[in-house]
Amino acid sequence: MLKRDDVVKLVRVVAETREIEIGCDECFEQLDSFAEAELSGVEASAAMPLVRDHLDKCADCHSKFEALRTAVRST
Amino acid sequence: MRERTNEQWLADLRGPNPDEALADLYDLLVRGLRAAFGGYGGGLEANFGDFAQEALIKITGSLDSFRGESRFTTWAQKIAMNVALTELKRRRWHDVSLQELFARREAADRGPADTQLTAEQLALQNTVLGELRRMIDEELTDRQREAVVAVILEEMPISEVARSMGTNQNALYKLLHDARKKLKRQMEAAGLSAKEVLAVFDEG
Numbered sequence: 001m002l003k004r005d006d007v008v009k010l011v012r013v014v015a016e017t018r019e020i021e022i023g024c025d026e027c028f029e030q031l032d033s034f035a036e037a038e039l040s041g042v043e044a045s046a047a048m049p050l051v052r053d054h055l056d057k058c059a060d061c062h063s064k065f066e067a068l069r070t071a072v073r074s075t
Numbered sequence: 076m077r078e079r080t081n082e083q084w085l086a087d088l089r090g091p092n093p094d095e096a097l098a099d100l101y102d103l104l105v106r107g108l109r110a111a112f113g114g115y116g117g118g119l120e121a122n123f124g125d126f127a128q129e130a131l132i133k134i135t136g137s138l139d140s141f142r143g144e145s146r147f148t149t150w151a152q153k154i155a156m157n158v159a160l161t162e163l164k165r166r167r168w169h170d171v172s173l174q175e176l177f178a179r180r181e182a183a184d185r186g187p188a189d190t191q192l193t194a195e196q197l198a199l200q201n202t203v204l205g206e207l208r209r210m211i212d213e214e215l216t217d218r219q220r221e222a223v224v225a226v227i228l229e230e231m232p233i234s235e236v237a238r239s240m241g242t243n244q245n246a247l248y249k250l251l252h253d254a255r256k257k258l259k260r261q262m263e264a265a266g267l268s269a270k271e272v273l274a275v276f277d278e279g
Contacts, residue, residue, distance in 0.1 A: 015269035071107030
């Protein structure tokens with residue numbers, strides 16, 4: 001089932017895996033605070049590293065963050 | 076729109092006359108949706124009102140869960156973005172069946188080796204590929220294997236894969252996290268460093 005072309009994708013993802021990661025629910029709970037911190041110029045990634053890590057790994061949550069950031073910035 | 080503090084939003088929405096606050100919030104949500112998804116095309120604009128309405132129902136039904144760690148309006152917009160993205164992904168992926176996806180993968184060519192490789196490079200690639208396949212086959216559960224293929228290799232949205240697998244996004248993320256941790260430990264045990272593997276596959 002694993003194809004030659006899949007190897008790089010899989011190994012990159014596995015290499016980035018941490019013992020402790022938060023799930024999508026926990027990330028979503030903090031997404032509004034994270035977006036505001038980022039928009040106000042605070043180093044949100046340093047203050048909320050587990051949220052940053054989750055957003056880097058989860059495309060679904062990342063798209064929510066991008067949409068929220070755009071919406072908040074424009075309203 | 077009248078400026079409100081978080082406390083005023085909560086008081087107005089919980090009060091006896093929430094209509095003005097509801098109307099203000101609705102307008103704000105629609106503006107946010109327009110900003111975030113205005114460029115999507117496909118007649119999506121027509122749905123912003125519905126998304127905002129659905130979000131309002133969720134927001135007013137969960138005011139107690141607002142912890143005041145952000146502005147109320149940011150929290151409310153987060154819920155509206157979630158409503159819109161959930162629907163967008165559902166539309167995009169609702170015809171995709173996981174079983175068909177897996178069958179297509181099985182039927183597809185396994186990807187020919189790069190003809191520029193030396194015999195030694197090819198042998199190394201085959202060894203690594205064999206090891207990784209063994210780990211996936213022997214160490215992961217059926218559900219972990221399905222999730223790895225659909226989310227990591229085929230890059231389907233995790234929420235849609237979760238729906239197809241009869242679970243939720245959060246549970247599927249955790250299942251995938253466990254699978255990734257297992258594979259990481261297995262790679263370490265087999266002496267396969269990510270850097271070396273990527274170098275063997277010419278992506279280092």
